[in-house]
Amino acid sequence: MNKKPFDQAVSLACDALAGLRENPAGPLPRASHASLERLVNAKAAPIAAAPTSTGSKAERLEALRAEIGDCCKCPHLVKSRSNLVFGVGDPEARLMFVGEAPGADEDLMGEPFVGKAGQLLTKIIEAMGFQRSEVYIANVLKCRPDMPPGESGNRKPRAEEMATCLPFLIRQIEIIEPQCLVALGATAMEGLLGEPVVMRDVRGRWHSFKGIPLMATYHPAYLLRNQSLTEKRKVWEDMLLVLERLGEPISARQRGFFLPK
Ligand code: SF4
Structure with missing residues (x-):
């Protein structure tokens, strides 16, 4: 999908302003400075409109999204992205999944976990007894x-x-x-904790992020590559721990998923 002309212009503005920050004395090309500033200011205008500390959770999330706007903090990513992928789901969710970053499908759709790995995540969520719309899904990198x-x-x-x-x-x-966070994959866990982790060492037990119980499990993409019952069961056991933590009822059938017959 091609970027819209306006988005391309904003990307150019971001690049130019990033260059200006790196070299404050360096002049922008003639005739570009004023127009680039206008573009950035035009997109920045809604930022101040909605505070994120008041209102319902949905309103506060909406205000945060408006504040992020066309964020330019990573000019190299701004140049290549089609969409900034904020997050999706129920603002009142008790359970929140965190991935590492949008992939190609997510970049095009503007929604996290919509590709093949995302479809598998949706199946996992449904096997837990939730609808995808009842949880919240976001990435560390937008x-x-x-x-x-x-x-x-x-x-x-x-x-x-x-x-x-x-x-x-x-x-x-x-x-x-949320009452529980689930980090999908070692990279998401690294993004949250700020240090590299080995998934087999961190999965299957509780961690804490800002005081919220945090479970780590394999990324659904890993399960697409490793379709053995054993690996599926590991992820499922992590999700059983999450269901227990949330106080959700677990059926005998759910307890037996991915066990050898
Ligand atoms: S990755 Fe995050 S910080 Fe970087 S440009 Fe995108 S929204 Fe901004």
């Missing part, structure tokens, strides 16, 4: 990690990229106040 020209696929977000964007996720979590 913009798709850029790829070298001509290369497809997705790359892992860098630690500094996640650290730059993490404050937005923290504010989402502070607004939603």
Whole structure:
């Protein structure tokens, strides 16, 4: 999907202003400065309109989204993104899933976890007894990690990229106040904790993020690559722990998912 002309112009503005920040004395090209500033100010205008500390959770999330606007903190990602992927789901959710970053599908759709891995996540959520719309889903990084020209696929977000964007996720979590967080994959866990982790060491037990119980489990994309019953069961056991923590009823059938017959 091609970017809209306005988005392209904003990207150019971001690049130019980022250059200005790096070299405050450096002049922008003639005739571009005023128009670029106008563009940025035009997009910035709604930011001050809605405070994120009052109103319902939905209103506060909406205000945060407006505040983030066309964020330009990572100019290299701004240049390549189609959409900033904020998050989706119930602002009142008791359960929140956190992934690492949008992939190609998510970048195009503007929604997290909509590709094949996302469809598997939706199945996991439904197997837990929820609808996708009843939980909240977001990523540590809101913009798709850029790829070298001509290369497809997705790359892992860098630690500094996640650290730059993490404050937005923290504010989402502070607004939603979920009873449980689930980090999907080692990179998401690294983004939250600020240090690399090995999934087999951290999954299956409770951690804490800003005082909220945090469970780590494998990314659904891992399950698409490793379709063994054993790996599916590991993720499912993590989700059983989450259901217990939420006080949700668990049927005998649910307890037996992915066990050898
Ligand atoms: S990744 Fe986050 S901090 Fe970087 S430009 Fe996107 S929204 Fe802004």
